[in-house]
Amino acid sequence: MGSIFYISDTLPPASIDEMKAFFANIFHNNNSLIVEIGSGNGHFLVERALKYPDNNYIGTDLLTGRAKKFYSKIEKRGLKNIVVFKGDARRFVWEFLYENTVEEFIILFPDPWPKQRHRKHRLLTAAFINMLKIRLVPGGMVTLATDYHEYRNRILDEFRKDRGFTNIYRNGYSSSPHSCPKTLFQEKYTEEGRDIYYMRFRKERDLR
Numbered sequence: 001m002g003s004i005f006y007i008s009d010t011l012p013p014a015s016i017d018e019m020k021a022f023f024a025n026i027f028h029n030n031n032s033l034i035v036e037i038g039s040g041n042g043h044f045l046v047e048r049a050l051k052y053p054d055n056n057y058i059g060t061d062l063l064t065g066r067a068k069k070f071y072s073k074i075e076k077r078g079l080k081n082i083v084v085f086k087g088d089a090r091r092f093v094w095e096f097l098y099e100n101t102v103e104e105f106i107i108l109f110p111d112p113w114p115k116q117r118h119r120k121h122r123l124l125t126a127a128f129i130n131m132l133k134i135r136l137v138p139g140g141m142v143t144l145a146t147d148y149h150e151y152r153n154r155i156l157d158e159f160r161k162d163r164g165f166t167n168i169y170r171n172g173y174s175s176s177p178h179s180c181p182k183t184l185f186q187e188k189y190t191e192e193g194r195d196i197y198y199m200r201f202r203k204e205r206d207l208r
């Protein structure tokens with residue numbers, strides 16, 4: 001089936017048409033693309049792919065061990081609508097995707113890098129949020145969760161400043177959304193009694 005790709009060893013598509021052909025070749029259709037960043041062992045995305053066979057799912061993770069566990073879940077279930085890209089998702093978003101091509105980005109429990117001197121490693125910077133916006137289709141979504149309340153505030157601030165998104169939660173976030181994404185880290189944090197903050201941002205439909 002061949003559904004694990006190594007970002008550093010794969011030649012990225014050189015144009016939007018090549019990108020469409022690249023993914024059509026992988027999935028054998030042109031269905032909507034949903035990209036998860038930092039999928040870990042793939043618990044959440046594999047469930048989603050099973051539940052919604054008419055979408056195409058792309059999972060990413062930096063760590064080889066996690067990407068392999070993720071891939072073995074896909075193989076075991078014989079799923080055709082999900083693949084794993086192992087490597088830095090920032091590079092994946094930048095090099096493999098083009099403007100207005102992604103329906104949703106999902107980022108569940110990104111590493112919070114709580115120490116001040118490590119915060120430069122955080123994924124959700126203004127530049128990365130802008131890049132997600134460019135890749136999303138008009139009306140496309142970014143779905144996020146974190147248990148780290150300072151990071152939550154930072155994320156809310158950055159999306160507010162970007163101006164290209166509408167926050168779908170009137171109070172900024174939800175602690176118990178209609179359907180909570182289940183992940184390994186979500187289970188761990190819930191067992192530890194930590195609060196979890198879910199956020200969703202919709203890309204404006206008529207951005208110039």
Ligand SMILES: C[S@@+](CC[C@H](N)C(=O)[O-])C[C@H]1O[C@@H](n2cnc3c(N)ncnc32)[C@H](O)[C@@H]1O
Binds near residue numbers: 039089109184
């Ligand atoms: C705290 S874990 C959460 C995993 C999963 N989303 C969950 O909720 O169970 C964060 C994951 O993001 C991955 N990660 C961190 N930075 C990344 C990057 N730049 N590109 C891809 N994955 C990344 C880590 O390897 C790790 O598996």
